[in-house]
Amino acid sequence: MHIHISPKNGVPLYLQIVNQVKYLVASGVLKSGDEILPIRGLAEKLLINPNTVARAYRELETAGILVKRLGAGTYVSAEGSPLAWSERLKILGERATGLLTEAHQLGVPVEQLIELIQKRSQELAWNETEGSKHE
Amino acid sequence: MVSQAIRTRALRSMFRASPVFALLWEQWRVTRGVMLFAVAVTLGIALPLHFAAAYIRSPLLDPSFVSLGAYFFSLLVVAIFFAVDYSSVDEVRLGIAARQQLLPMRxxxxxxxxxxxxxxxxxxxxxxxxxxxxxxxxxEATIPFEDGVTLAVCIMTYVLAISWTVGRNGLSVGFVTALVLVWPMYFSSLYVAHGVFGQGRYTPPLLFMAICSVMAIGGALQCHTTGGRTSAASRFVEREATSHTSKFTSPEQALRWLEWRRRGLVFPVVTILLGASYLSFILIVILLDHYAGLTLRVSLSTPDALLGWIVPGAAIITGMYHLFDDWRRSQSGQDSLVYLKPIPFSEILRNRLRVRITSVLTTFGMLSILCANLFLIAWSAGIPLEKWPIIHEAVSSIATPIAGIILSILVFAGFVSVCWALMGLPPIVVGVIVLWCCLRLAGQSYGPSMDSVFVVYGVGLTVVLALLYYAVAAWRKRTFTRKTVLVWCGLSVPFAMLAVPWAWMIRGSLDLDDVFVTGSALALGLGPALAVFHYASWVKRLRSR
Amino acid sequence: MSERTVADHETVAEVEGLTRRFGRTTLALDNVSLRVPKGSVFGLVGENGAGKTTLIKHLLGQYKPQSGTVRVFGESPIEAPEKVLAGIGYLSEDHDLPGWMRIDELINYTQAFYPDWDDTYAEHLLKTFELQPEAKIKTLSRGQRAQAGLLTALAHRPPLLLLDEPSAGLDAVVRRDILGAVIRTVADEGRTVLFSSHLLDEVERVADYIAMISKGKLVLCDSLDAIKAKHHSLTLHVEQPWTKPPTVPGALAVTGGGRDWTVVTDGRIEEARTAIRTLGATILEETTPSLEDIFVARSGRRSILEEG
Structure with a gap:
């Protein structure tokens, strides 16, 4: 489980963990039934407050992505993947905002941006290959 | 690290060209600083003393003794530097720097x-x-040329024999034998018994040199073959040298340890201070006399007046020492170790006061005794004071203590810097050197047989200071038990039984103002005093076993 | 360990209306009030000379409050120093340990004062930090000195760990050790850490609560989440370049120039949004600022106010 924390970018740290775990589950790196690091272990690894990690895990539990088994650690829940579609869209939504902001600043209209995306997509022939391939 | 590697490489390439030259150069490179130091010491301190003594021509400061003392002092310093001029303790033991141990040579x-x-x-x-x-x-040629060289070589072999045999059993025995037998023989033959030994006056020193050489070389070689493995004696020395304190069971113990450990150098420091003060006092008087044409005469005729000089002087020096110590502590910021611990403030204060009172009293006591000697010597020498009108007036109009105080402050200001310079050496070594030198300078008024007294002084002071150090170290480390007292008595009682009659025999009388006698009395008295002081905890520890 | 909310209402340390002057002119602390909840990591941030060390020294009972009260574990550090200090592990800013002391001597000395001293833990820390017990403190590097100090502060497992600028002037490895110690300390049930620092990303990593001190005044004191939720960073774009910064209600700092501006606001985000729209600017992006941005914005406003 590889999580990278950056205190400088302003996003609350617990949210960074939540987002990244969601991303890892959505992208299939973490599969349902996988055990994830205990709170203390992750806190010491990332050098962040254990309370923050605990809070992130709580949020993930509420969202149904993680499930805690009493005295046996925390695992990725069985229904982790079905939920992932909306998460995928949400992650991309955040990226899209950034892209649009940049396009706006550079004075590129939205239509041309969409054209550019389609063109790039054809070049990469991404659609034909396995969709869940990454990293 | 890098420069070390480069030097090693340079040495190796030089070695390939010419082994002898390479070794010589390496030795010279390592020791040239020491040589320079020796020249500086002799020219800067010994010669002025020598000339001043010659100029004054007082019965006390006989130039031949002054010059011999200074000469001896600088040679001893150089010898010790030669012996310990390595980068680590292991190198001192092996006698050879690590860099050279890698050379392809037997x-x-x-x-x-x-x-x-x-x-x-x-x-x-x-x-x-x-x-x-x-x-x-x-x-007049005060230092017989060949005697000087013989003396120097003797000192060097002696020091090397000590440093290269530290803690190796068989050799230690040999060393003690040499110390006890040959060293006094040498001195007595050289200075006292010219007539007795006659033509053979160089036999004892040569014998001494030979024994020391064999011991030194043997020791270094043995250390190489055994890979620096050490004997029981050396383990004992190491254990004594490292402060492995038993675990403190109460905050009071810890606090008291901190207080003592912090001022643990008090005995060596006081010794150094006194030695240095003595030297500077004489130097000031002599130089004033020599260059300004002023003459000091301490117009003291009674022991009461003498006491008038000593008490305020010792008190002031003690006070200044403790102030200085406090200031040093405030600079080094150890207060968080005391004030941020969970103990009531009254407890801190009580422990601090207890330690402070003991150490102030000890400092003051030692200072008084040594000051008494100092002023007694000055008094008996009759150093004239009349030509220095201000002091003379002060002395005659106010009273002697004021002049004593002024002199004490002057002396103190002068020797503090010297002391800090000397602090780099092991304090016990400095103490021995300085006291030895002082006594050498001071003790000449007892006639020709004085030289054998000097031998007793040298050996005796080494023993006294070693005993003092042992007891204080044991106390500080809280290992002051029955064993310590037994060791103490086992060493000091036979020593005193031998030394005091010897001193009395040679001098014909036994004065309490004699540094040696008071020193050994102090050393003998301190052990039981320490035992009594710590009696309660000692008994407690015995019971808990 | 179990999960627990940081809003545990037990208080370890409490400062109420604390004011401290040095001499007549220097106001080191000005009416400071804060509460350190049990089991939290409390970060004290502020520029050099802001009064962080002075505050910590009040908690240790080294300074007597000139006005106001200080309570640690419900006791006054002045009246019951031994009770308070028994529960505190303290690492000072300059790691002032005597140079002549050896590390084993330091450990032996320190353990005498704490009945709860844990020998095995001390051994473990000694090994982790790779410290030689025979080494004298004067031969240690700055980092090793900090580690030795940290060891003596941690080994009695104090309920409150006080670290004064623990990372100042240290390399990354030792900083990691210190952060790790902080994390392990809070991970143990119920233990609290209060530390001051000027490395804000470090504070943001580990702190639950933040108190920001500037020139002796408490500028901000809240949980990190609340601070983050309250502050917003708005990126603006205008068609006609502005020559001077706009006045936005609740803005702590306005930076930028020409057509592009960034506004850091506290709280009243709706008001700010309306004001920006009425000024004719578009909000390109709305993000949570990092602690550093907030800190800079806060100190920025201060200086503007002083000029006005």
Missing amino acids: RAWLVLGHFAYRVGMMGALAAALGLVVNALYSR
């Missing part, structure tokens, strides 16, 4: 080379210094 040759270089250089240095002294001081 160990025996390497050790021999080192030994020969050091002894040879020492002899050469003694010859050169003697030449300079004799050339400058032309009225």
